[in-house]
Every structure is written in C-alpha cells, then in structure tokens.
Amino acid sequence: MVEKFSHDIAIVGAGAAGLRAAIAAATFSDKLSIGLLSKVYPMRSHTVSAEGGTAAVLKEYDSLDLHALDTIKGSDYLADQDAVELFVREAPSEVIQLEHWGCPWSREEDGKLAARAFGGMSVKRTLFAADKTGFHLLHTLFQHSLKYPSIVRYDEWFVLSLAVEGGAVRGLVALDLRTSELAFVSASAVIVATGGAGRMYQFTTNGVIKTGDGMAIAYRAGVPLKDMEFIQFHPTALPGTGILITEASRGEGGYLKNKDGERFLSRYTPEKMELGPRDILSRALVQEIREGRGFEGPFGAYLLLDLRHLGEKVIDSKLPFVRELALNYAKIDPVKEPIPVRPAQHYTMGGIHTDVNGRTPLPGLYSCGEAACVTINGANRLGSNSLSECLVFGRRAGLDAASFALSRREGGHNPGGDLSVSSEQYTSLAEEKMNRLLKKEGGQERLAEIRESLQSLMETKVGIFREDEGLREALREIRELKGRLPSAKVDDRGRTFNMEMVHAFELDFMLDVAESVAYSALMRRESRGAHFRTDFPKRDDRSFLLHQLSYNTPEGPRGEKLAVNVTRWQPTERKY
Amino acid sequence: MFVLDALNYASDWLDGSLAFRWSCRMGVCGSCGALVNGTPKLTCAAPIPETGEVLIEPLHNFPVQKDLVVDIGGFMEKLVRVEPWIIRERERALEEGEYPQKPEELEKYDQFSACINCMLCYAACPVFAADKEFIGPAAAALGFRYNLDSRDEGANERLDLLTGGAGAFDCTFVGECSIVCPKNVDPALALQRIKIDAAVTSLKSIMRRGK
Known part of the structure; x- marks a missing residue:
C-alpha cells in the first residue's frame, strides 16, 4: 500500500534555498500547506559547509552597479544582466532579514554588520559570521522555519521522480529512508532545491549528499539543464x-x-x-x-x-x-x-533552467539555489554570491509558487489536480526499480567501482582543463558506466536505512548530470570562465555568447542555444 | 585516516549493507556521531589509533534504527519546544536596517550558537540516559542562546519552557556534555545559568507581588 500525501507546495531539499522558499511561502499565506522533503535532516544540508560569507551592498562606499559589474565580469559576461541587477537589488534586504531572524553576523565595534574582502569583489561587501557563515545561515533559517506550523517536514525522505501530466507538474514520488516505503506526494507546485552535483568529481569540497538528484529528476521530466559545462574549482x-x-x-x-x-x-x-x-x-x-x-x-x-x-x-x-x-x-x-x-571541485554554476522567479519551462515546477541556473553566475561564480543567491531566489521561488498554488486552490483544484492516471502508476515505476536492486541475484562489480570510475574520468577529462578528444572519451565512458550500473552488485536486501540502495539511485542521477556536463563542455568550443578548452583557449563572443540548454533524450543530451541578456555592460576582455 | 574513512572503506568494498550517516566530513554537518572506543565522537574527526583496532558503536541513549543509525526524532521535537527563534514585541521593518549588536553582545551568546546538533552530548548525559523526556544539553543551550541575544525579548517565556517538565532543573551538573562537545560549546554552563536565571526571575516576581 502506497502512502499518499497532499500539499499545495512540495519543496525538495532543505538547505538555504529550500528553507528560504518554505518560509516565503508560509508567510505569503497561512492557508497553504507546505511539504518540505529532504534526504537528510535540514541542518545536515550542505549549506552548512559554506564558510566565507554572503555578498550584499550594505556599505555606503559600495553601490549596486558595482556589485552587478563585479558579478558580470566574474561570470565572464555569461550572466543574464537583468537577473544580476535584480539579484544585487534584493540581496541587501535578505541579509537584513536573516539578521532580524537571529543570524549571528560578525560586527563592527559600533554594532553594524562587518564586511570583508572576497575574490573578484572590488570592495569589502561580503557579510560574514566568522568563517562559519553557511552554518549559521542554515541553522538560523531552520530554527526560524520551526515557527510555522504550515511547514510539514519529511526528514530523511529521498525524492526519486516527478509526476507530470497535462503539461504540468502534479507531484512527486519519495522514499522514506527508515522503511523504504514509497509515497506519492501530490502538489500544485514543486520547488527543487537540492543543491549541486560535486560528488561526480573525485576531488571535491562537497559533502557526500551532493549528487545532483534534483537536477536529474527535473531533466528526466523533460526540463532542460542550462550551462552545465561550467564547474567551479576552488x-x-x-x-x-x-x-x-x-x-x-x-x-x-x-x-x-x-x-x-x-x-x-x-x-x-x-x-x-x-x-x-x-x-x-x-x-x-x-x-x-x-x-x-x-x-x-x-x-x-x-x-x-x-x-x-x-x-x-x-x-x-x-x-x-x-x-x-x-x-x-x-x-x-x-x-x-x-x-x-x-x-578542488566546488560548485556547479549550471543547473535547472529557470527565470528570475524560479519558474522552469514546466508549469508548476520551480527551482532555486545551486540546483537552479537563473543565471547570475554565468561561466564563473564569485565567492559569497551563492548564499545570497539562495536567499534571493529561494524567496522569489517560494513567493511565486505560493501565489500559483493559491490561485489553483481558489480555482477549486486539489493540489496536484486530478490525475488522469492513478498515482500508483508513478510509484510502481520506482517500486520496480527498487525491486530490481533488492531482489537481484548475483551482480558483478561493486557500486563503488562504478562511482570511482565516474569520479576519475570527470576529474581527468572534464576537469579544469578540457579538450575535444578527452570530452568525447568521457561521454563514451559515461554511457558505458550507465550500461554497467544495472548489473552492479548490491549487498543490502533490507528495507531499513538501505543506504546502498540510496547510493545506487544517487549514482544513477549523477551519471545523467555528468553526461550533460561532458556534452555541454564538448559543444562549447571556446574558453570562458571556469570552462577552459586547451584546443580553443580564447573566448569567442561571436559564436558562444550564449547559454546552452541540454534536454534529456534516449540517445543522450540534445542541445539548444539561448541568448544572453545584456543590459548595460558590453562584454570586454576580462583582466584582474 | 579517520574512523569515517574506515567505515566508508568497509561499506564500499566489504559489505554494502553497513548503515551510517555522514555528509560534510569536515565536522560541521553533525551527522556522523558514534561511540569510538566507548567515547562519543564525530567519526570524521576521530583518528584511527596506532594499533589499527577500534570499536565503533551507535551513540548511547537513542533507539538504534540500523547499525550506527539512531533515532533522533525526540531531539527534533525538543528543538521546537525551546522556541529557537527571535521573539519580539515589535519587529523592526527591513528598511530600518539591522539591529545594532556590539561585538561584546555577540560574544555573550556566540559559543552557544555553535552547536551542530550532533547528539554527542545526549549520548554522554546520564540524566537523559535515565529520562528520555529530559530537555537535554543541546536543546537547552540553544534556547539559552536566544535568551542571551540582545535582539530577543522572549527570555521569560523561554525560561518557563526550559525549566518546565523534565527541564533544566533535572540536570545534575555532571558536565559530561561539555567534555564531549566537538565544538567547544559548554551546555553544562548553559543549564546551570538557566537554573540561576529562572530562580532570579521567580524571586523577582515574588518580590513584586509582595510590594
């Protein structure tokens, strides 16, 4: 028997972006029911490891234009400038909001927020809480979120897929890690805030939970990933x-x-x-x-x-x-x-294609934080812009999803609408996949062998320096690993905290994301920001001042191009 | 080589059914606590002893779900109970900017805000061992952190929550919680100061009534 839950909004991921979205939706209307699902307890989310700070213009010597220009130049002119302008405008009030909620920001002697210098920022504009800014921001958001009874948490629930019908998202399928029971969560809006996919690299600053789950489930639901070739190395x-x-x-x-x-x-x-x-x-x-x-x-x-x-x-x-x-x-x-x-690998600039309200091309589906690609980061994110991004676009996604979900509710729709097929159809696909793992006889290589092969090929062929032949090899090898995964050996046949099964699903997700990264890197025959092609060492604005979208197809990723929004800052040579 | 590396080696190459939580492997996500040779530790920061032999057990005082995975649901409920958010009569508008807070005001509560919810203190606490309802070190320290915050006005309300039921007065001041804390938080101190604050507050209210 599959359990069923229903919420106006289901949020996947409870780091800074997911929590900020949840609080925004909860304050928008207390009529809305908000489900917050995360494969770890919220305070374990990887936001916790962010150290340096949160960028926002709060000092009299600074200006919004300067923050925008630094960010755009940092992005090697691939950021969408309208999004950046909006981002720098809203970041200061988000920092203040967190201050009002109790974040222990470091202070000047007079009690004002202290700011420090950061890479690529032309003045001191990075607000900080010692060097544990992410930790404090996450705990402040989580503790504040406990105030709202309309936020219903599903701690240690792993989301496996989205339900899409009639051209809109209707809900999702999730796995309760305690029991391996599946549940269907219907929702008018789903916000994906699952962070990046750093664990596809061998050498990364990312925690083990950063496996690109949300990117992969959106990609499989037909939503494009954007600018995936841009991987930041710290x-x-x-x-x-x-x-x-x-x-x-x-x-x-x-x-x-x-x-x-x-x-x-x-x-x-x-x-x-x-x-x-x-x-x-x-x-x-x-x-x-x-x-x-x-x-x-x-x-x-x-x-x-x-x-x-x-x-x-x-x-x-x-x-x-x-x-x-x-x-x-x-x-x-x-x-x-x-x-x-x-x-070491640090951040995925690319992600789920969204607009400035967190909307993806699939109605009802939103994304924010590292999982999303708005994009304010373009080809290279500046340090301390990511926490601000989680706050600004987490809030925007939460508010937009709330207004969308409320209008559906007032229109007499059940959350998720009336599915023409039963929700069991969605859960049974996941059930089958689980059973293949749990009931499989024999099996050959260990999951760790496949994972390490992926991490090693990403490191050597899709790393800091890339070239045509290596990228083609990487694509071939990723496809080969995809073929090997279903026959991997699984030791754990139990249903209580079967972490091996979770890791198998995560690896399956990472392989899709990695394929999209290698594909986009191969297609971008220029060097820009974090993407450096030894065979095309120059930036080429004539051919590549463009975003690349990748769509999932049975044959692998299919590419599309999208213009960059340039408002006031024409691309020039980038020097520091 | 740390205990967590050994656990990962075992699950990757020897027995994939081994269950344990971990993520950041840098001592800040708080998920990898276990008993290492009998002492509560973060496994990511616990070196493997020279002998190469180490006993790893699930944290004491929690129901074991599987292997090293323990049920911390009770703690999650206690977190909400101490109202770990800023309480104010009037909230400042965003346009008014930040609440000024001098470095010495931050210093007052700073250490109590460093808790990573790793549960090592609960595993070490003899009072919690005997009574699972006991509010316990981490939740009490967190509530107290907000009481010490110059932006907060909810101290009286929170003191009632912190001392009511199986609250701070049940603490026998063994101090094991502070010894095992990997983040140098001193929850034992928080618990003692909660007792003092609560006593002073009730004394004051008795004196007011007497006037």
Missing part, C-alpha cells in the same frame, strides 16, 4: 580530503606561495593577487604545479596558503574554523605553519 582545499579552506583566508590577507616562496599570482592576477576570481586562480595553481613549482606530498602536488603574518588574534577571531580544520584534518596549525592546498 583554489584552496586540503589535499587528500578536499576539505574547503575558505577564500576568506585570502580576504583577510593570506598569501598563496609556491616552492620558491614566491607569491606566484603576481604572474597571473597582478592587480588583484590573492583576490582574483576562482577560475583564474585555480588554473594558476595547476600551472605552477605543472611547471614544477609545487610541493610533493602523500596526496599529490600542492602549494601553500600562508596565514602566519595575520597573527593568532586575527586567525582566531576571523578564521577560527580554518584553524580548527587545519589542526583536526591536516595536523597543521596555521598560526605557525602554512597550510598545504590544491584546487
């Missing part, structure tokens, strides 16, 4: 683990040094030095290593992030988490020694 992660060492450590004055003790960025970003954008810095680090100026360690080559000159007081007040992470996970005290670092 210049400074701990070798071995991939643990993020925040850009704030450079914002506060830290140096990057090579084996000769040289601040090598003078040869790459002479004006901005350590505060250049992430795409250029990550390439610079790899270049230094390739030219023999890196260090060799047990986890491969690395460079050094030196904070010693900041002194213990600054480190403990502004960067306490960096010190804790370096001590616990690398046995290094940054007060006394430089921290070994190397670039």
